[in-house]
Amino acid sequence: MAVLINKNTNVIVQGITGSMGATHARLMKAYGTKIVAGVTPGKGGQDFEGTPVFDTVYEATKNFRVDCSVIFVPPYFALDAALEAIEAGVPLVSVITEGLPPQDAVKLHAAARANGTLVNGPNCPGIITPDECLVGIHPGSIYKRGKVGLISRSGTLTYEIGLGLKQADIGISTAIGIGGDPIIGIDQIKSLELFQNDPETEMIILVGEIGGSAEEEAAEYIKSNVKKPVVGYVAGVTAPPGKRMGHAGAIIAGNKGTAKSKREAFEAANVKVADTPYEIIDLVKQELAILA
Amino acid sequence: MRLFEFEAKELFRELGIPTPQGTIIRCAEEVFSIPAKSFPKTLKTQVLSGGRGKAGGIKFADNQEDAYQKAQAIFKLPIKGELPKTILVEPKVTIKKEIYLAILIDRAFKGPILMGSAEGGVEIESSENIQIVPVPGANYSSFLGRELGAKLGLQGSQLIKFAALVDKLWQVWIKFDCDLAEINPLIIDGDDNFIALDGKVTLNEDATGRHPRFAGQLAAHLSDLGDREFRGKMCGLNIVELEGNIGILCNGAGLTMATMDLVLHKGGKPSNFLDVGGGANKDHVKRALDLVSSSEDVKVLLVNILGGITACDEVAAALAYYKELRPDAKMVVRLVGNNEAKAKEIMDRAGIPMTNVLEKAVEEAVSLAAKA
Numbered sequence: 126m127a128v129l130i131n132k133n134t135n136v137i138v139q140g141i142t143g144s145m146g147a148t149h150a151r152l153m154k155a156y157g158t159k160i161v162a163g164v165t166p167g168k169g170g171q172d173f174e175g176t177p178v179f180d181t182v183y184e185a186t187k188n189f190r191v192d193c194s195v196i197f198v199p200p201y202f203a204l205d206a207a208l209e210a211i212e213a214g215v216p217l218v219s220v221i222t223e224g225l226p227p228q229d230a231v232k233l234h235a236a237a238r239a240n241g242t243l244v245n246g247p248n249c250p251g252i253i254t255p256d257e258c259l260v261g262i263h264p265g266s267i268y269k270r271g272k273v274g275l276i277s278r279s280g281t282l283t284y285e286i287g288l289g290l291k292q293a294d295i296g297i298s299t300a301i302g303i304g305g306d307p308i309i310g311i312d313q314i315k316s317l318e319l320f321q322n323d324p325e326t327e328m329i330i331l332v333g334e335i336g337g338s339a340e341e342e343a344a345e346y347i348k349s350n351v352k353k354p355v356v357g358y359v360a361g362v363t364a365p366p367g368k369r370m371g372h373a374g375a376i377i378a379g380n381k382g383t384a385k386s387k388r389e390a391f392e393a394a395n396v397k398v399a400d401t402p403y404e405i406i407d408l409v410k411q412e413l414a415i416l417a
Numbered sequence: 418m419r420l421f422e423f424e425a426k427e428l429f430r431e432l433g434i435p436t437p438q439g440t441i442i443r444c445a446e447e448v449f450s451i452p453a454k455s456f457p458k459t460l461k462t463q464v465l466s467g468g469r470g471k472a473g474g475i476k477f478a479d480n481q482e483d484a485y486q487k488a489q490a491i492f493k494l495p496i497k498g499e500l501p502k503t504i505l506v507e508p509k510v511t512i513k514k515e516i517y518l519a520i521l522i523d524r525a526f527k528g529p530i531l532m533g534s535a536e537g538g539v540e541i542e543s544s545e546n547i548q549i550v551p552v553p554g555a556n557y558s559s560f561l562g563r564e565l566g567a568k569l570g571l572q573g574s575q576l577i578k579f580a581a582l583v584d585k586l587w588q589v590w591i592k593f594d595c596d597l598a599e600i601n602p603l604i605i606d607g608d609d610n611f612i613a614l615d616g617k618v619t620l621n622e623d624a625t626g627r628h629p630r631f632a633g634q635l636a637a638h639l640s641d642l643g644d645r646e647f648r649g650k651m652c653g654l655n656i657v658e659l660e661g662n663i664g665i666l667c668n669g670a671g672l673t674m675a676t677m678d679l680v681l682h683k684g685g686k687p688s689n690f691l692d693v694g695g696g697a698n699k700d701h702v703k704r705a706l707d708l709v710s711s712s713e714d715v716k717v718l719l720v721n722i723l724g725g726i727t728a729c730d731e732v733a734a735a736l737a738y739y740k741e742l743r744p745d746a747k748m749v750v751r752l753v754g755n756n757e758a759k760a761k762e763i764m765d766r767a768g769i770p771m772t773n774v775l776e777k778a779v780e781e782a783v784s785l786a787a788k789a
Contacts, residue, residue, distance in 0.1 A: 148726075201627050226594050226624035228555065231528045235554035250725075262695075264725040264754065279671025280695070281723045285775070288723070288753070305670055307524045334671055337524045360674035363681050364690070368657045371670025371692040373623065374524075379542065384678075400682060402675050403776055 127254040127299040128274070128319040128326070129217060129243070130193060134258050137185050137215075138163045139196045139206045141173050145221070146197035149262050150176070153195075156259040161189040164206075182213040193217040195251060195260045200224035203247060207233050211242045219260050220247035223305075227373070230308040237310055244310030248373065250280040250302035263287075263300060271296020273409060274320035276313055277332035278305050278339075278374070282360060282402065286332065289406045295413065298326040305372030307336065313343035321351050328354040328412050330405060331396065335361030336375045336382045344390035354412040357396040358405050359387045418620045418631065418638050421463045423505045425598075425616030432588045434600075436613045437507040445488035448481050451506060456480045460487055461505045465641050466497040474501070477509065499640045510612060515602035516569060517541055518583065520590040526551050529590070531561060531583060535569045537602030557587045575605065582611050594624030645689065645708055654691065654705055661686030663786050664715035666705055668693050668727050676721045679775070685783035688715050696726045702735035710746065716789035717747045719782040721775060724754030733760035737767035747785050751778035 130136075136153070140146035141163025150173065154160050162185040163173050169180030179185045182194065194210040196203055196218065203222040210218045218237070225233070225247045237244040245252060251261010255270040262280070267287040275297045277283040283302055290297065301316045303309055313331060320326045329351070333340040340359065347355055362384040364370050366377040377383055391398050397412070399405040420428070426436040440451060441463075451458070462474030469475055474496055478484035488504055515537035523530045531550040534541065541547070548568040550561050562583030566576045582603065590598040599617040606612055625631045639647050649656035655670070659677075663685050667673035670692045677687040689712075693705045710718060722732050729752040736750060752760045753773040764771040772778050 200623065224623045226621050226627070227522050227596065228529075228591070228594055228621070228624070231522065231555045234527050235556075239554070262726065267725075267754075277671070279669060281667075281669025281725060282671030282675050284723055284725055284754075285672055285675070308522070308527050332671070334674060339524075342525070358675075360671050360678060363659065363677040363687055364674060365657065365659060368690075370657060370674055370690055371655045375670055375674070401679055401776070 126323050126325040127257065128323050129252050129299060129301065130254050130258040130260055132157070132257040133159070134192045134260070135159050135161045135190050136193045136195060136260055137161060137182065137189075137191050139182065139194055139210065140198040141165055141176070141178060142168050142171070143197060147173070149197060152265070153259050156265040157256070158258050158260065161191065182209045182215065186213050186215070191215050193219065193260055195219045195221065197221055200226070204229035204233050207244065208236055211236050211240050215242070217243045217245065219245040219249070219251045221249060221251055221261055222246075223248040225306065227308060230306060234308060234310055245301070246304040246306070246309060248306040249304030249309070250283060252299060252301050254299045255297060261302065263302065267291060268300060269294070269296035271298065272325060272327040272413070273297045274316075274323065274326040274329040275300040275332070276303060276316040276320070276329065277301070278303055278334050278372070279332060279360065282332060285402050286330065286405055289403055290409065293406050293410060295406070295409060298323060305334075305374050307374040313339050314346045317343060317346060317351050321353060326353065327416055328356070328409065330409065331355055331357045333357065333359045333387055334372065334375050335359070335364045335370065335377050335384050335387070336372070338382065340387035341390040344394035344396065347394040347396060354416070355396045356399060356405055356408045356412060357391040358399045358402065359384045359391070418622055418625055418635060419465050420618045420620065420638065421465065421503070422461065422616055423463055423503065425618035426613065428589055428593060428618060429613050429616055432585050432592065434582060434585045434589070434613050435610060436616065437510055439505050439507040441503045442488065442506055443503055445485050445492060448484040448488055448506070451481065451484070453481055455508065456484070457509050458484060459507045459509055460484060460491060461507065462491045462494065462496065462501040463503045463505055464496050464499045464501050465638070466499055469496060472496045497641070510604065510614060511607035512604045512614075513607060514605040516579070516604070517544065517601045518586060518603045519597060519599035519601070520586055520595070521597045523551070528552060529555055531565045533565045533569050537604070541601065559584055562587075574609070578611050589618070593618070593628065594621050595619060596621045645712060649691075649708055652704055654708055655694070656708060657690040659687055659689055660714070661688040662714050662716040662789065663782050664688045664709040664712070664718045666691050666693055666709055666718065667721045668695065668697065668723065672721065672723060676719070676775070676779070679779045680719065680783060683779050683783045685786055688712060697731065699731050699734045699738070702732050703738060706735060706739045717749060717782050717786040719778065720748065720750045720752075721778060722752050722754075724752070724756065726755070728756045729754060729760035730756040730763055733763035736769055737763055740767050740769055747789070749778050749782040749785065751775055
């Protein structure tokens with residue numbers, strides 16, 4: 126079953142004619158994603174390697190059923206692009222773009238909430254259901270299909286884990302890159318809810334990092350709502366306070382948001398916490414053996 | 418980008434928030450161009466770090482001579498390693514009441530909040546009396562300012578004036594894409610006027626690109642950064658200083674943190690965080706290598722690249738070039754993913770060993786650093 130996307134998901138690419146959009150539209154298509162259209166204002170009527178390009182999302186939705194839009198638009202234009210997709214009734218919007226000003230992110234998520242739209246990101250690698258659909262920039266060959274749901278704030282760290290799992294012949298149902306910004310749409314809790322309700326997913330990996338209180342809140346959620354086993358990992362033990370560690374959301378404020386606090390919260394929720402990315406694989410093997 | 422107090426107050430005045438009538442001086446001698454009759458004055462060091470009062474950076478001066486002596490001392494006083502380039506000279510103000518007021522984003526709420534305290538002038542973290550009014554959907558309206566004022570126990574004309582001030586601080590926060598806009602303390606003077614006695618404004622660093630007035634100003638506002646951090650900011654490289662001897666170069670913030678954590682886990686000490694970003698080209702990576710290794714503390718360079726978009730051969734080319742320049746440099750390299758085979762060819766030709774197993778690379782780096 127997987128979550129959010131599958132082989133039937135019709136996807137449009139906003140920013141398809143830009144360099145990022147074009148590169149990843151090609152890669153997504155090669156992976157098997159059904160890209161029905163692209164949207165670039167001013168380039169409507171053009172054809173991108175067999176995919177029709179429209180000026181507006183609305184026009185794209187008049188011509189196709191659009192289940193998802195993936196956005197590769199520069200940071201100061203991404204809010205506008207996402208609002209357009211939300212307004213046009215696209216149910217799932219994945220914003221890959223990094224660097225959205227937080228005030229734009231606030232507006233984005235307020236609009237998403239008001240419309241009941243699921244927004245993934247911003248500043249994320251997107252979502253992948255192996256062998257069926259890739260929305261975003263995950264390198265498809267890194268993942269095998271299977272029973273483990275993967276939730277992560279990171280990009281390449283997620284791929285590192287996917288690679289390790291594949292090498293151990295373990296597959297994932299869906300990987301959700303929720304993004305590295307402080308204000309995101311689909312968060313850990315929403316992702317946990319989706320996986321808990323997915324018959325194909327038998328256990329979950331939750332990859333967090335320093336900054337904010339999302340992992341602590343997720344741990345509380347897990348206690349009352351998640352029955353499937355969860356393996357966790359938190360990056361940033363070596364992060365000094367007050368410094369942004371790449372991701373806008375990866376910053377320890379005062380003494381809040383430390384790796385220690387998140388680890389302790391996970392442990393209190395009976396999440397098995399790995400000390401290293403490859404230990405995640407060992408813990409997953411153990412849990413799968415118990416489930417079998 | 419954190420603004421100096423005098424700059425924050427400029428923005429406040431633009432949006433109608435009263436501040437004391439201050440003058441900026443760049444040397445102690447300038448106090449003699451301030452009219453003698455206008456004394457006594459407050460002298461405030463303009464540095465980015467907090468705790469200026471405690472550190473001796475805020476002084477009262479009775480007259481020009483007194484101001485001259487004190488200004489000389491302040492110009493020589495580093496606070497957390499930062500020396501002031503300017504001092505803000507303001508008239509002394511009669512303070513009837515001190516309030517704390519700030520606007521910032523609350524992550525858990527996913528939106529902006531108004532924050533206030535009837536106990537202004539102190540470190541806000543140590544205050545027990547903090548009131549919060551969330552601004553749902555970032556749809557601010559004046560009644561929210563009144564709500565905060567009421568929570569602070571303000572009444573009558575003070576309540577109305579306070580709320581009007583919150584309106585204006587909201588305008589500042591929105592107009593300049595702030596992370597934080599703070600007035601601590603916001604004072605009520607002898608004539609019942611609200612005045613921003615201090616001002617702290619942090620502009621969101623991702624947003625400054627859409628504010629031409631702040632273009633080119635970043636360099637002047639990074640006085641609290643370490644050497645490599647400053648140079649990194651100037652060329653778009655995400656580097657954070659730590660105290661260790663294993664230089665780190667990696668792609669992706671999460672993977673970089675995980676790599677640093679692994680180094681610690683294996684008994685080593687990372688010298689820095691550096692995320693070279695996605696799709697880095699040879700020149701970008703060369704710059705990153707230069708930056709990381711520019712600290713004398715770095716004995717070993719640990720490079721970990723998982724190529725999704727990033728091409729491993731571009732990274733390998735940069736490493737080969739670097740090795741030619743510094744044949745004695747100790748490098749431990751893990752490359753995996755996009756164009757890995759091409760990368761291996763380049764690395765073999767350059768005589769740089771390469772693994773695609775992260776754990777091995779980290780162990781090797783830690784072992785090499787221990788011997789150095």
